Amino acid sequence: MPEVRIQKSEVRKKLTSALIGIVVIAIATWAGDASAMLTAKANHDHITIDFFYHGSTVSVKGLSEPGTDLVVKITSPEGHQLLKKKGKVGGMLWMNVGQLKFENTPNFYEVFSTRKIEDILSTEEMDRHVIGFPALAKHVEITPVENEAEKAKWFDEFVKFKEDSRVYTSSSGNIKTSMNADGKQEYFIMTDWPYQAQPGDYLVTVYAVKDLKVVEQATAKVNVEQVGMVKSLAGMAKDMPAMYGFLSIGVALGAGFGVSMVFRKGGGAH
Amino acid sequence: MYLYLPVALTSINILIPVGLGLAVGLLSGLFGVGGGFLLTPLLIMFGIPSTVAAATDSNQIVAASTSGTYAHWKVGNVDFKMGLYLLVGGFAGGILGVQLIKLLHAMGNADFVIKITYILMLGIVGVYMFIESLQSMRKKTNTVEEAKEEKESAVGRFLKSLPLQTHFVKSGITHSIFVPIVLGAFVGILAAIMGVGGGFLMVPIMVYMLRMPMHVVVGTSLFQILFTCIEVTFLQAYTNHSVDFILAVLLLLGSTVGAQIGASFGKKLKAEQLKILLATIVLAVTVKIVFEITLTPSLLLSQVGGH
Structure with missing residues (x-):
């Protein structure tokens, strides 16, 4: 009975005591042939972006059945x-030689796992749940491209571009697990939440994995929102x-x- | 300390925009250039989206050029009459240039034309200014004056034959009003194609074609840039929603002070020294762009919009 708990640590700055939070709404789901009830607790409502926001951290922890591997995926809605693409x-001469449209792609895509994804999940399962870059590559549509090789090349470039902006990442071995007194497996991961992640709703999905299959999954939402003057200025610019x-x-x-007046009084300008 | 930018949707160490603003404001006050051709790529390098970088740069240039124009006006170095004629031409040229860019985009080779125009214009202007300034510094004053007179007489006959001749008191020159209007339009077209304010083109044109004194050139160029950037800032804010007010404030904190220091420092330099310094910066930017388009880029994808 895994439990997902998303905890957002606070970023406190010198000039403000603003808190940055996370919304976690847990939804119990059934997966595979396992029957389980998922619970979650939220420490904060959401991540708030004020003037002194410089990213945050997100921690995900909970309980799972002993012997299961875990995959944590955090994504923004697809769009x-x-x-612009560069070519010779x-x-x-390297120039912009046109544009590429990437469809069915999230702006934000992070995947963490207890072990290498290829070692704990079959290709079919990875594809079915869009876990990992190879699965995302099959899920994404890129136009215009002439063939699969060209699509693969531009998907790799797309991931490089997103990784450079710190909004795409995939890594393994960073989810810590331990056994508690009740014989359950506790898991925990803390990850940086990049300031480049735009305001909006994010979906956190935790997959419990056994025998190369997803046996359970739980989802939660993280909301990132601009507040105060940041929100007012962004709204004014648009509206x-x-x-x-x-x-x-x-x-x-x-x-x-x-400044001219200040310099004039100070005699700096002339 | 970091501040979050509400339109750029990113966080930045405030020392970066303030420092960049100070450096570019210094150049602005010294040479009469807006500095967009330097600042926009630097902002992109520090993670600002290209559309926001270009639009916000225009916003901060309004502040820097106000500060610079005021400083130069106080010491009598702004030819408002010439500035207005150049503005009229620049405005018309800008409209024409925007249409040209649309046409190039439709033909699919806009980026190639923009990059090549950049390199050619910067390269020609930089090399010409550098060599001319170097020669002027080496030669005796009287020799330079003779050479100038010879050149003026060759071009002068044609220019003097044009109608609506008028005297520009501050610059001490007489031209047909069509000369600054046409030259302003030429810079306007190129500025629109290249996506920059055009100060680095306007300055050499005022020096070498209009024969204005260097110190009046700097003040007058800033005056002209001020109005161009007011128009661009409003259009960018209104149509593209890409001006980041907070980033602009951070930049102008540095650039307004830098412009004052530059204007003050510029008075201590000779005209030839100013020209050779500007030529060096223009050539350095040219070399940077040449490297950019010949070396394999680390990323083959970029955001749509901007330069």
Whole structure:
């Protein structure tokens, strides 16, 4: 009976005591032939982004049946992404040579496992649950590409691009397990939550794995939200663009004149 | 200390934008360039999305050029009349340049044209300014004056034959109003194609084609850049929602101070020294772009938008 508990540690900055939290809503599910009830507890409602936000940490811990391996997958909702691709022009100059559309792709995709995914799950199971980059590669549609080899090449580049932005990662051996007094297996993982992860809802899925199959799974949601002035400014930029434009120009003009006055008084400018 | 940027959707150490703003503001006050051709790629390097970097850069240039224009105006180095004619031409050229870019995008070779235009314009301007400044520094003053007179007489006959001649008191020159308008339009077209303010093109054009004194060139260029960037900032905020107000404030904290220091420092340098310094920076940027397009990039994908 695995239990998923997502705990968000707080980031405290010098100028603020703002808390950054995580929403965890546990949903019990049935998987495979195992009958189990999942429970979860949330320490915080959600991750809040204020002016001093610089990322956070997310911990996932709970109980599982002894002898099961675990996979933790954190993803954002799937959508399509348009990116510029570089290619050689005239055999020697690297230029943007067009755009590629990546469909059925999450903006955020992190997978952690107790052991190497290929050692604990069959290819079919990985594909069925879209666990790991090879499975994601089959799940994603890329256009325009001429053949599978080209698709594979651009998917690799896509992962490199996302890893560079710290929103895609896949690693193993970082989920700690131990046996408790009741003979249950406790598991725990703490991972950095990158500040590059955009506001929105994220899905955390924990898979209990045995004999190359997923035998149980549990899901929870993590909500990342802008608050305070950050939210107000982002909203104004989108909903009142003319006023936002005038404000930006006004502040820039004011700052320019203001500094000029300071220098004038100080005799720095002339 | 880190601050979260609400439009760029990223967090940045505040020392980075303040420091970059200070450095670019210094160049702005010294040479009369906006510095977009330097700052935008640097912001992208520090993780700012390209569309936000370009738009926010325009916003901070408004502050830096206000500060710089004011500093130069106080010492009488802004030719407002010339600046207005250049603005009229630049505005018309900008509209034409945007249409040209649309056409190039439709033809599918916009990026190639932009990159090659960048390299050619920067390379030509940089090499010409560097050699000319070096020669001027070496030659005796009278020899330079003679050479200038010879050049002026060759081009001058044609320019003087143009209608609507007017005297620009601050610069001490006489031109047909069509000369700054056409040259402004030329820079406007290139600036629109290259996605930059065009200060590094406008400065050499004022020096070598309009024959304006270098110190008036810097102040007048900043005046012209100020209005161009006000327009660009508003359009970017209104149509693309890509101006990050917080990033702009951090940048302008540095750039406004830098522009004042630059304007003050510029007075202590001779015209030839200013030109050769600007030429060196322009050439360094050219070399950087050449490396960029010849060496295999680490990432073959990038965000849509920006330069």
